[in-house]
Amino acid sequence: MSNEPKKQKKEVTRRQFLAYTLGGTGGFLAASMIVPMVRFAVDPLLQDKGESEFVKVIALDKLSDEPVSVPFKMLQKDGWVEEEVDLTAWITKNASGQVQALSPICKHLGCTVNWNTEKKYPNQYFCPCHGAHYEKNGKNLAIATAPLDEYEVKIQDNYVYLGKLGPNTKVTT
Amino acid sequence: MLKSIYNWIDERLDITPLWRDVADHEVPEHVNPAHHFSAFVYCFGGLTFFVTVIQILSGMFLTMYYVPDIMNAHASVNYLQNEVAFGNIVRGMHHFGASLVIVMMFLHTLRVFFTGSYKAPREMNWVIGMLIFMVMLGLGFTGYLLPWDDKAYFATKVGIQIAASVPLIGDQIKELLQGGDIVGAQTISRFFAIHVFFLPGALLGLLGAHFFMIRKQGISGPL
Numbered sequence: 001m002s003n004e005p006k007k008q009k010k011e012v013t014r015r016q017f018l019a020y021t022l023g024g025t026g027g028f029l030a031a032s033m034i035v036p037m038v039r040f041a042v043d044p045l046l047q048d049k050g051e052s053e054f055v056k057v058i059a060l061d062k063l064s065d066e067p068v069s070v071p072f073k074m075l076q077k078d079g080w081v082e083e084e085v086d087l088t089a090w091i092t093k094n095a096s097g098q099v100q101a102l103s104p105i106c107k108h109l110g111c112t113v114n115w116n117t118e119k120k121y122p123n124q125y126f127c128p129c130h131g132a133h134y135e136k137n138g139k140n141l142a143i144a145t146a147p148l149d150e151y152e153v154k155i156q157d158n159y160v161y162l163g164k165l166g167p168n169t170k171v172t173t
Numbered sequence: 174m175l176k177s178i179y180n181w182i183d184e185r186l187d188i189t190p191l192w193r194d195v196a197d198h199e200v201p202e203h204v205n206p207a208h209h210f211s212a213f214v215y216c217f218g219g220l221t222f223f224v225t226v227i228q229i230l231s232g233m234f235l236t237m238y239y240v241p242d243i244m245n246a247h248a249s250v251n252y253l254q255n256e257v258a259f260g261n262i263v264r265g266m267h268h269f270g271a272s273l274v275i276v277m278m279f280l281h282t283l284r285v286f287f288t289g290s291y292k293a294p295r296e297m298n299w300v301i302g303m304l305i306f307m308v309m310l311g312l313g314f315t316g317y318l319l320p321w322d323d324k325a326y327f328a329t330k331v332g333i334q335i336a337a338s339v340p341l342i343g344d345q346i347k348e349l350l351q352g353g354d355i356v357g358a359q360t361i362s363r364f365f366a367i368h369v370f371f372l373p374g375a376l377l378g379l380l381g382a383h384f385f386m387i388r389k390q391g392i393s394g395p396l
C-alpha cells in the first residue's frame with residue numbers, strides 16, 4: 001500500500017476549502033439555534049399521551065340489554081389547563097353479563113349519535129347529520145367508515161368504571 | 174442541483190444583480206479583524222443584529238405556548254419551561270438574549286462614539302440608532318411583565334410609577350400604560366400586543382433605515 005505511487009488527487013481549491021469550512025461552521029451554529037426551537041414546536045406530536053384513570057359511572061344492576069346514556073365526568077389535562085369535562089357513554093350489559101360502553105361520537109364526521117331515534121332504523125344508533133347508523137354493538141352500517149369507539153370498562157364492587165377511549169373491540173369486520 | 178435551481182430562477186428573474194448589490198461590497202482594511210485585531214469592535218453592530226434575530230425567532234416560538242392572560246400566563250410559562258422539550262432552552266435564549274442585546278447595543282454605541290462615526294454625513298443614522306435603543310428598552314420593559322410572576326408584577330408597578338412621575342401628564346401616561354386603574358388583566362394584554370406586534374414592527378422598520386444608510390454612506394474611515 002504505502003509504496004504505491006500517490007494517485008493524482010483532485011486538488012481542493014482555497015475557495016472550496018473556505019466555502020466548506022465556513023459553510024459547515026455556520027450551518028452548525030445555525031442548527032444549534034434552530035433545532036431546539038423546532039423540537040419545542042413539534043413537542044405536542046411527541047409527548048406521552050399518558051394513562052387516564054378509571055372513573056366510576058353507574059351501578060351494574062341498572063344496566064340491561066337496552067343501551068342507556070350515562071353522563072360522567074373525567075379529568076382532562078390540556079397543556080397547563082386541567083379540568084373536568086362532561087362526557088357520555090351508551091352502556092349495555094348483555095345476557096352473559098358483558099358490559100360495553102360506546103362513545104356517542106359519530107365516526108363519520110363527529111356529530112352525536114342517539115339510540116333508537118329514527119323510525120327507519122329501529123334499535124340502532126342514528127346520527128342526524130348525514131344519516132349514519134350503527135348496530136347495538138357499534139357496528140357501522142352506512143356512511144361512517146368505522147364502528148363507534150369504545151371506553152375501556154372495569155367492573156368493581158358491582159359498579160362500572162370507564163377508562164380510556166379506544167377503537168371498538170366487539171365488532172369484527 | 175441547487176446550482177441548477179438557482180440558474181433556472183436567475184434566467185427568468187435576473188436576480189444576481191439584486192443580491193450582488195446588497196452583498197458584494199468591500200470590507201475596508203481598518204474594520205477587518207484579520208488585519209488589525211482591535212478592529213473586532215466593528216463587529217458589535219452585527220452581533221447586536223444577530224442577537225435581535227435570535228430574540229425574534231425565539232419569541233415567535235414562545236408565543237406558540239404563551240398566553241397573555243392573568244389566569245393562565247404564569248401557568249403557560251411554567252408549562253413551556255418545564256414540560257415542553259427544550260422549553261428551558263428556548264425560553265433561556267429569549268430571557269438571556271434580552272440582556273445580551275442591550276449589552277451588544279451598548280458596546281456598538283461606544284464604538285460609534287469613540288470612532289466619531291456619528292459626525293457628518295452620518296448624523297441621521299445616530300438618531301435612528303437612538304430610536305432603536307428606545308425601542309429595545311420598550312421591548313425589555315413590556316416583555317418583563319409577560320411571565321406574570323412577582324418579579325414581573327412589581328417591576329412593572331415600579332416602571333409605571335416612574336412614568337407617572339412625569340409632570341402634568343404623568344397620570345395619563347400611567348393609565349394609558351396600564352390600560353386601566355391597576356396593573357392587571359388589561360395591562361398584560363396590551364403589553365403583549367406592544368411587545369410582539371408594535372415594537373418588533375417599529376424595530377424592523379428602523380433596522381431597515383439603519384442598514385440602508387450604512388450601505389449608502391459606507392463605513393466611516395480610519396481614525
Ligand code: HEM
Pocket residue numbers: 225228229230231232233235236239250264267268270271274309310312313314316317318319320368369373
Ligand atoms: C418579535 C419579537 C419578539 C417576540 C414575538 C417576543 C415574545 C415574547 C413572549 C411570548 C414572552 C413571554 C414568555 C417568557 O417570558 O418566557 C417574552 C418575554 C420577554 N421578552 Fe420578548 N419577544 C420579542 C422580542 C423581544 C426583544 C427584541 C426583547 C429585548 C429587548 C424582548 C424581551 C423580553 C423579555 C425581557 C421577556 C421576559 C422574559 C423572562 O422573564 O423570561 N423580547 N417575549
Ligand code: FES
Pocket residue numbers: 106107108109110111112127128129130131132143144
Ligand atoms: S357526522 Fe354522523 S353522519 Fe356525518
